[in-house]
Amino acid sequence: MSRVVRTLFIPIFLIAIGMPAISAAQDPGTPPAPQKLDKEAKRKMKRTLKELDSAYRQWLTEDVTYIISPDERNAFLQLDTNEEREQFIEQFWLRRSSNPDLPENDFKEEHYRRIAYANEHYASGIPGWKTDRGRMYIMWGPADEVESHPTGGTYDRPMEEGGGSTSTYPWETWRWRYLEGIGENIILEFVDPSGSGEYHLTMDPSEKDALLHVPGAGLSLMESMGMASKADRFTRSDGTNLPTTMGGQSASMNEFNRLELYAKVNRPPEVKFKDLEAVVTSRIVRDQLHFTWRTDYLKVTNDTVLVPVTIQVPNGQLSFQSKDGIHSATMNIFGRVSTLTGRVVQTFEDPVSKDFPDSLFQQSLKLQSIYQKAIPLRPGLYRLDLVIKDVQSGNIGVVNSRLQVPRYEDDKLEASSLILADQLERVPAKQIGAGQFVLGSSKVRPRLDADFTTADRLGIYMQVYNLKPDDKSHKSSAIFEYTVKKGKDQIMQFKETSEEMKQTGDQVTLERLLPLATLSPGKYSLEVNATDTLSRQTISRTAEFTVKAPQETKTAANATPGR
Numbered sequence: 001m002s003r004v005v006r007t008l009f010i011p012i013f014l015i016a017i018g019m020p021a022i023s024a025a026q027d028p029g030t031p032p033a034p035q036k037l038d039k040e041a042k043r044k045m046k047r048t049l050k051e052l053d054s055a056y057r058q059w060l061t062e063d064v065t066y067i068i069s070p071d072e073r074n075a076f077l078q079l080d081t082n083e084e085r086e087q088f089i090e091q092f093w094l095r096r097s098s099n100p101d102l103p104e105n106d107f108k109e110e111h112y113r114r115i116a117y118a119n120e121h122y123a124s125g126i127p128g129w130k131t132d133r134g135r136m137y138i139m140w141g142p143a144d145e146v147e148s149h150p151t152g153g154t155y156d157r158p159m160e161e162g163g164g165s166t167s168t169y170p171w172e173t174w175r176w177r178y179l180e181g182i183g184e185n186i187i188l189e190f191v192d193p194s195g196s197g198e199y200h201l202t203m204d205p206s207e208k209d210a211l212l213h214v215p216g217a218g219l220s221l222m223e224s225m226g227m228a229s230k231a232d233r234f235t236r237s238d239g240t241n242l243p244t245t246m247g248g249q250s251a252s253m254n255e256f257n258r259l260e261l262y263a264k265v266n267r268p269p270e271v272k273f274k275d276l277e278a279v280v281t282s283r284i285v286r287d288q289l290h291f292t293w294r295t296d297y298l299k300v301t302n303d304t305v306l307v308p309v310t311i312q313v314p315n316g317q318l319s320f321q322s323k324d325g326i327h328s329a330t331m332n333i334f335g336r337v338s339t340l341t342g343r344v345v346q347t348f349e350d351p352v353s354k355d356f357p358d359s360l361f362q363q364s365l366k367l368q369s370i371y372q373k374a375i376p377l378r379p380g381l382y383r384l385d386l387v388i389k390d391v392q393s394g395n396i397g398v399v400n401s402r403l404q405v406p407r408y409e410d411d412k413l414e415a416s417s418l419i420l421a422d423q424l425e426r427v428p429a430k431q432i433g434a435g436q437f438v439l440g441s442s443k444v445r446p447r448l449d450a451d452f453t454t455a456d457r458l459g460i461y462m463q464v465y466n467l468k469p470d471d472k473s474h475k476s477s478a479i480f481e482y483t484v485k486k487g488k489d490q491i492m493q494f495k496e497t498s499e500e501m502k503q504t505g506d507q508v509t510l511e512r513l514l515p516l517a518t519l520s521p522g523k524y525s526l527e528v529n530a531t532d533t534l535s536r537q538t539i540s541r542t543a544e545f546t547v548k549a550p551q552e553t554k555t556a557a558n559a560t561p562g563r
Contacts, residue, residue, distance in 0.1 A: 056085050131200075136174065221243075289390055296446070333348075413535065478498040524546070528542075
C-alpha cells in the first residue's frame with residue numbers, strides 16, 4: 001500500500017459534509033449510528049468509487065479502510081472534486097492527531113508504520129494488511145502480550161475450556177491490557193488450521209483443537225471421567241465446539257460477550273481526541289456566541305510584524321453563575337494562525353473570567369468583555385481561526401478568516417494601522433511591552449465598534465516608519481495632519497510636526513486624545529496624513545467612527561479585559 005502524499009491545507013468544516021449532528025438524547029458513550037442513505041445515493045457512491053482516480057480509490061479501500069467510519073466514507077464518496085478530496089483527507093488525519101498544531105501528524109505516521117509492519121510480518125499469500133492479524137494490528141496497535149504457538153503441539157486446556165489435554169493447530173493469542181472504546185483485558189485468538197501461515201480471527205477457542213473430530217482423542221476432564229460425551233460438543237448452540245465444563249461457564253466465554261467483543265474490534269476505532277471532533281461536528285451551532293474582532297499591524301523589524309488580535313464579547317451573551325453574592329462567567333478563547341499549506345505558526349489559548357457583585361450585575365450585562373493577544377508574524381498570507389466557548393452554557397462562536405500581514409519596505413514611507421481607542425495612556429516603566437493592549441510604552445485599547453459619545457475623548461494611535469534623516473543634523477522632519485469629516489464636510493483639522501513632538505528619528509509614534517464634545521451625533525471619518533518633508537513622501541490612513549449622545553451609547557468602553 002503506497003502512501004498518498006497530501007499537502008493542501010484543510011478547512012476544518014469540510015469533514016462535516018457527511019457527519020450527522022449528535023442528538024442530545026444519545027448516550028455520549030455510544031457511537032452515532034451511520035447516516036442512512038437512500039438507494040439513489042448508494043448507487044451514486046458506487047459509481048463514484050469506480051470512477052475515482054486510483055490514488056483516491058486506494059486511499060479509501062486500502063490505506064484507511066479499517067479506520068474510516070461509515071459516515072466519513074459516505075462523505076468522501078459524495079465529494080465532487082479532487083480538491084475537496086484532498087481537503088477531506090487532510091482533515092481526516094488532523095482529527096486523529098494528538099497535536100494538530102505540529103506539522104508532523106503522529107497518528108498518520110504510526111498508521112503507515114503499522115501497515116508496513118503488517119505487510120512484513122503477517123503476509124501469507126496475500127498482503128499482510130489484508131490478513132486478520134494485520135487488520136487487528138493496524139486498528140489497535142501491538143498487543144501488550146502475545147502467546148505464539150507457530151507449530152501447534154500439546155495444549156492443556158484451562159478449566160473454563162473444559163480442562164484435559166489435546167493437540168492443536170498453529171495459533172496465537174493477543175492480549176491488550178486496555179483498548180479505548182472496548183474495555184480492559186482484551187484477548188483475541190488467531191488460528192491457522194491449514195498450516196499455510198494464514199491465521200484467522202476466531203470466536204471459538206475449540207477451533208485450534210486438531211483432535212476435535214478424532215473419536216476418543218483430546219478428551220476433556222469430564223469426558224475422560226465419563227461424566228460427558230465428546231459428541232455433546234457438536235450440539236452446543238453458542239457457536240463453539242467446547243467440551244462441557246465442570247464449574248459452569250465463565251463470563252469471558254459467554255456467547256453474547258464474545259459476539260459483542262468481535263463486533264467492537266472489527267469496527268473502526270473511535271476518534272481519540274473528542275475536543276477536535278466536537279468542533280468539527282458541531283459547525284451547525286457555530287454561531288451560538290457572537291463576537292467582534294479586529295487585527296492591527298505594527299512594524300517590529302524588516303522581517304517581523306506585530307499583529308494584535310482583539311476580541312470583544314457582549315457580557316449579555318455569557319452565562320453567569322451566582323455564588324455568595326458574586327456573579328461569575330468564564331469563557332475560553334483559542335486562536336491559531338497557520339500558513340496556506342496548513343503549517344501552524346502561532347497558537348494562543350486563554351481563559352477570561354468576569355466577576356460582578358449583585359449591585360453591579362444588571363449594569364454589567366450591558367458591558368463588553370475585551371481580550372487581546374499580540375502575535376509576531378512574518379509578512380505573508382495566513383489563515384486565522386478563532387474559537388470562543390462559554391464554559392457555563394457550552395455555547396461556542398467560531399471565525400475562520402484570511403490574514404494578510406503587510407510587508408513594510410525600507411525605501412519608502414510606511415505606517416501602521418490607524419487605531420481608534422477608548423483608552424490611551426502611558427504605562428509604568430515595568431509594564432512597557434508587556435500585557436494586554438500594551439504597545440511599546442502605551443496602553444492602547446481599541447474601540448472595536450468605533451462608537452463614542454460626546455463625553456468621550458477619541459484616542460488616536462499610529463506609527464510612521466522610514467522617515468528620512470537630514471544629512472547634517474541627522475534628524476527627520478515630518479508634518480502630521482489630522483482631518484475629521486462628516487460626509488464631505490470638513491469639521492475639524494489640526495497639524496503637528498515631529499519637532500514639536502520631540503520625535504526626530506526614523507520612526508514616529510502618533511498618540512492623540514481628541515475631545516468629541518464639539519461634535520454633534522452622527523457618522524464621521526478621521527484621516528491622518530504623514531508627510532516626510534525631506535523625502536517628499538506622504539502616506540495616509542483613514543478610519544470611520546460614530547458619535548452618539550451619552551445616553552444612547554453602549555457602555556462597552558468601560559469594560560475590563562477580565563482576569
